[in-house]
Amino acid sequence: MSLAVALAVGVVFAVSLRLLLQGTLWHLLLGLALLSHGTHLLLFAAGGLVAGGPPLALEGALAPAAGAADPLPQALVLTAIVIAFAVLAFALVLGLGAGRDAKTDDIDAYGGDRG
Amino acid sequence: MGWIVLLVLATGLVAPLAIRRLGERAAPALAVVPAGVAAWAAAGQAAIARGEIPAWRTPWIPSLDVAWAFRVDGLANLLVLLVAGIGALVVLYAAAYLRGHAQLGRFFAFLFVFMAGMLGIAAADDVLLLFVFWELTTVSSFLLIGFDAHRQASRDAARQSLIVTVAGGLALLVGLLLLVDAAGTSSLSEILRSDVVRSHPHYPFILAGIAVGAFTKSAQWPFHFWLPGAMQAPTPVSAYLHSSTMVKAGVFLLARLSPVLGGTDAWQVTLVGVGGITMLLGAVMALGQDDLKRLLAGSTISVLGLLTMLLGLGTPIAARAFAVTLLAHALYKGTLFLVAGNVDKATGTRSLERLGGLRGAMPWTAGAAAVAALSMAGGPPLFGFLAKETAYEAALEAPHASWLVGTATVLTGVCLVFAALRVGLQPFYGAARPTERTPRDPAPAMRLGPVVLAGAGVLTGLLVGPAERLLVAPAASAILQQEAPTGLALWHGFTPILALSALTLALGAGLFRARDALLSRAPALAPLARMGPARAYTAGLDGLLRFAAWQTRTLQNGSLRRYLAITLGAALVTVLAALGRTPLDRAWNALALPSEGPALVGLALAATLLVVGGALLAARAATRLVAVASLGAVGFGVALFFLVYSAPDLALTQLVIEVLTVVLLLLVLPHLPRAKDGAPRSPGAARTGLALLGGLTMAALALVASAPPLAEPISDYFSAQSVPAAHGRNVVNVILVDFRALDTLGEITVLGVAALGILALLATHRRGEPAP
Numbered sequence: 001m002s003l004a005v006a007l008a009v010g011v012v013f014a015v016s017l018r019l020l021l022q023g024t025l026w027h028l029l030l031g032l033a034l035l036s037h038g039t040h041l042l043l044f045a046a047g048g049l050v051a052g053g054p055p056l057a058l059e060g061a062l063a064p065a066a067g068a069a070d071p072l073p074q075a076l077v078l079t080a081i082v083i084a085f086a087v088l089a090f091a092l093v094l095g096l097g098a099g100r101d102a103k104t105d106d107i108d109a110y111g112g113d114r115g
Numbered sequence: 116m117g118w119i120v121l122l123v124l125a126t127g128l129v130a131p132l133a134i135r136r137l138g139e140r141a142a143p144a145l146a147v148v149p150a151g152v153a154a155w156a157a158a159g160q161a162a163i164a165r166g167e168i169p170a171w172r173t174p175w176i177p178s179l180d181v182a183w184a185f186r187v188d189g190l191a192n193l194l195v196l197l198v199a200g201i202g203a204l205v206v207l208y209a210a211a212y213l214r215g216h217a218q219l220g221r222f223f224a225f226l227f228v229f230m231a232g233m234l235g236i237a238a239a240d241d242v243l244l245l246f247v248f249w250e251l252t253t254v255s256s257f258l259l260i261g262f263d264a265h266r267q268a269s270r271d272a273a274r275q276s277l278i279v280t281v282a283g284g285l286a287l288l289v290g291l292l293l294l295v296d297a298a299g300t301s302s303l304s305e306i307l308r309s310d311v312v313r314s315h316p317h318y319p320f321i322l323a324g325i326a327v328g329a330f331t332k333s334a335q336w337p338f339h340f341w342l343p344g345a346m347q348a349p350t351p352v353s354a355y356l357h358s359s360t361m362v363k364a365g366v367f368l369l370a371r372l373s374p375v376l377g378g379t380d381a382w383q384v385t386l387v388g389v390g391g392i393t394m395l396l397g398a399v400m401a402l403g404q405d406d407l408k409r410l411l412a413g414s415t416i417s418v419l420g421l422l423t424m425l426l427g428l429g430t431p432i433a434a435r436a437f438a439v440t441l442l443a444h445a446l447y448k449g450t451l452f453l454v455a456g457n458v459d460k461a462t463g464t465r466s467l468e469r470l471g472g473l474r475g476a477m478p479w480t481a482g483a484a485a486v487a488a489l490s491m492a493g494g495p496p497l498f499g500f501l502a503k504e505t506a507y508e509a510a511l512e513a514p515h516a517s518w519l520v521g522t523a524t525v526l527t528g529v530c531l532v533f534a535a536l537r538v539g540l541q542p543f544y545g546a547a548r549p550t551e552r553t554p555r556d557p558a559p560a561m562r563l564g565p566v567v568l569a570g571a572g573v574l575t576g577l578l579v580g581p582a583e584r585l586l587v588a589p590a591a592s593a594i595l596q597q598e599a600p601t602g603l604a605l606w607h608g609f610t611p612i613l614a615l616s617a618l619t620l621a622l623g624a625g626l627f628r629a630r631d632a633l634l635s636r637a638p639a640l641a642p643l644a645r646m647g648p649a650r651a652y653t654a655g656l657d658g659l660l661r662f663a664a665w666q667t668r669t670l671q672n673g674s675l676r677r678y679l680a681i682t683l684g685a686a687l688v689t690v691l692a693a694l695g696r697t698p699l700d701r702a703w704n705a706l707a708l709p710s711e712g713p714a715l716v717g718l719a720l721a722a723t724l725l726v727v728g729g730a731l732l733a734a735r736a737a738t739r740l741v742a743v744a745s746l747g748a749v750g751f752g753v754a755l756f757f758l759v760y761s762a763p764d765l766a767l768t769q770l771v772i773e774v775l776t777v778v779l780l781l782l783v784l785p786h787l788p789r790a791k792d793g794a795p796r797s798p799g800a801a802r803t804g805l806a807l808l809g810g811l812t813m814a815a816l817a818l819v820a821s822a823p824p825l826a827e828p829i830s831d832y833f834s835a836q837s838v839p840a841a842h843g844r845n846v847v848n849v850i851l852v853d854f855r856a857l858d859t860l861g862e863i864t865v866l867g868v869a870a871l872g873i874l875a876l877l878a879t880h881r882r883g884e885p886a887p
Binding site: 001002003004005006007008009010011012013014015016017018019020021022023024025026029030033034037038040041042044045046048049050051052053054055056057058059061062063064068069070071072074075077078079081082083085086087088089090092093094095096097099100102103104105107108110 | 673674675676679680683705706711712715716719720722723726727730731733734739742746749750752753756757759760761762763764765768769772775776779780783786787788789790798802803805806807809810811812813814815816817818820821822823824828829830833834835837838839844845846847850851855858859862865866869870872873876877879880
């Protein structure tokens with residue numbers, strides 16, 4: 001089923017990149033949110049896709065059963081999810097201010113030569 | 116020795132505080148440090164001359180085999196003596212010269228940092244350590260040239276010297292690293308003992324790198340042009356850095372490494388060629404100068420060229436001439452620079468045309484100047500006479516083309532006699548000229564330096580026997596790595612060399628008598644000075660600035676969409692390049708993984724549907740509310756993927772975060788600006804193509820990456836130790852809160868910083884200020 005994950009990653013990335021390049025604030029924020037989804041899936045897939053083997057040590061066992069999923073990529077992705085949320089929240093507030101100042105949702109009208 | 120370097124460095128740190136407390140009165144106390152170092156070096160000189168070479172070694176970066184190692188042989192100690200001895204005089208001199216200057220403390224800080232770097236260059240026994248000190252002198256030289264930072268000319272000159280010497284420093288680093296690689300050690304004394312470098316295939320690159328580094332530092336053609344500019348520095352700096360010590364670092368390094376690098380054809384051709392050109396060029400530059408300091412700079416370049424040429428010759432007599440000339444030049448050129456400073460202070464001008472007859476008003480300065488000028492001209496019985504005689508001897512005994520080398524050396528000698536007479540006699544004799552101020556000898560501290568240095572030139576000349584045994588022979592032996600021949604004397608009988616010496620003096624004096632006629636033609640030389648490498652430097656710098664402006668206009672034109680497209684394109688090229696080198700069968704391996712069973716396949720398909728459908732819908736949604744809902748669907752799909760593939764913690768986190776994200780978006784939604792005219796803007800075909808390419812690339816990457824791993828996973832330790840060591844059954848959780856707890860702390864910090872940023876932004880919004 002790697003193909004399904006790859007398909008999902010590809011579609012999410014393509015859509016999010018197109019949104020980012022569209023040049024309006026709303027689509028930029030939407031694209032950013034989608035981009036983190038795509039990235040998390042990609043990282044997760046890179047750790048190897050194992051079905052039915054969570055990295056948990058059962059009662060009485062000293063370690064997860066042989067063939068369990070690799071816990072390290074999961075820990076990394078978990079961190080990434082939380083940080084992506086913080087970044088999105090920050091971007092939203094930045095966008096609020098920029099949009100209010102420029103009174104437009106055209107991102108090319110932001111910043112510019114105002115330094 | 117390492118402690119001495121650190122002590123001098125510490126003095127530099129203390130100096131600003133001392134100056135702030137005590138003013139210039141702190142200078143004698145500061146000068147005690149270099150004076151003590153000089154005394155220490157002088158006391159050790161006799162033992163070094165007997166061949167007892169002191170060495171110190173402490174590991175510094177053991178993994179790279181770099182050591183905090185010092186070794187003081189005859190050559191090193193000669194430089195230590197000059198740096199510390201002249202340093203002490205210059206400290207005293209500068210305190211008087213810059214009396215009342217607001218930044219005197221900073222000046223001394225730079226000066227002592229430079230001194231520490233110079234002592235380090237002299238004594239370091241590890242080439243990488245030596246390089247660190249080398250760069251220390253480059254930076255402090257930059258700061259000292261630009262000391263009068265309010266003047267544009269000062270800043271330009273400082274920048275020019277920095278760019279030239281740092282570029283050379285990079286070349287030197289490459290050369291030294293190759294040398295370390297070829298010799299198998301970074302220890303200088305071991306490198307000097309090895310005999311593999313000359314036949315190593317990298318030898319040409321080693322030689323080129325080190326030569327470029329040394330040539331830039333020692334102002335050799337075609338890098339010589341920064342030195343006249345460096346005369347923008349306060350005069351004590353010119354006397355110290357740009358005549359007697361720092362510019363010697365380059366030739367010192369060449370001398371240091373000549374046992375391993377020297378003797379080849381490439382070495383001889385490069386050093387004799389470049390040194391000879393520099394020698395003549397500097398002499399000609401000095402001819403037509405009217406400014407005292409620029410004249411001295413020209414003659415300094417000339418002598419540095421001579422030193423390089425002598426090293427290129429590589430004969431025992433040339434090594435002796437090198438040591439004698441190094442010492443003699445430091446003494447007389449230091450004197451003459453300090454004299455120039457005194458004249459400048461006393462009269463307000465350094466223009467030779469406006470100076471004359473100062474002898475009566477400034478007897479001390481005039482006396483020192485006369486002695487030093489005589490030494491520079493090579494007149495007996497001064498040390499400069501010996502320098503010139505041995506240099507002539509070495510040139511005439513050159514292994515190849517001795518007539519050419521000899522003629523060039525004698526010609527240079529004549530020019531230097533002329534320059535010496537102009538700088539040492541012209542301001543002090545003849546009719547007095549009107550000046551802005553009434554000239555008189557300056558404060559005792561400013562007399563001390565020139566008089567002591569000029570006196571040292573007399574002393575070493577008269578006591579030539581001990582001077583050779585203690586100073587010259589040990590240095591020459593260190594260059595040759597064998598016992599150097601002795602036999603330096605003021606009187607050798609009537610030899611051809613003596614005749615040449617007399618001829619040089621006579622010709623130089625003749626030129627000096629005819630100077631008015633000669634100098635009226637000097638402007639004809641001016642265009643020559645404007646051409647050449649200095650011009651290439653200016654053009655290069657202008658071109659660089661123009662290129663930077665063009666690049667900024669093109670790449671950073673203010674359009675965020677363009678930034679995004681460029682960043683994205685660059686990232687895609689990188690990923691595609693990596694993918695292009697991945698064997699195709701990895702993708703097939705991923706596809707051929709065993710299936711998970713019908714129930715899980717169904718769930719995975721449902722997740723795919725949620726993610727793909729949600730993403731497409733979010734992009735095409737008619738209203739923003741629908742888009743937010745679709746984004747939520749994507750998040751739930753991702754969570755479902757996590758669930759299917761054995762990551763319950765991720766699924767849980769993803770669900771919580773997704774809910775929060777949707778809530779946050781809904782809160783912000785009403786406050787975002789509406790689309791300008793209602794019609795959604797299309798990103799255009801090119802950008803859509805870029806986005807599609809990005810999607811395809813990432814899909815391919817996901818496929819290749821999810822194939823069975825190529826190497827053993829590094830997480831076995833975590834899985835094995837989770838229960839026994841950390842008492843946790845959920846390995847992912849244990850990694851986050853125990854094994855990699857610091858990473859989690861970092862993550863929490865990121866969240867905290869983001870929250871603070873959001874708070875600050877919202878506060879400015881509320882106050883109605885424009886967003887930063």
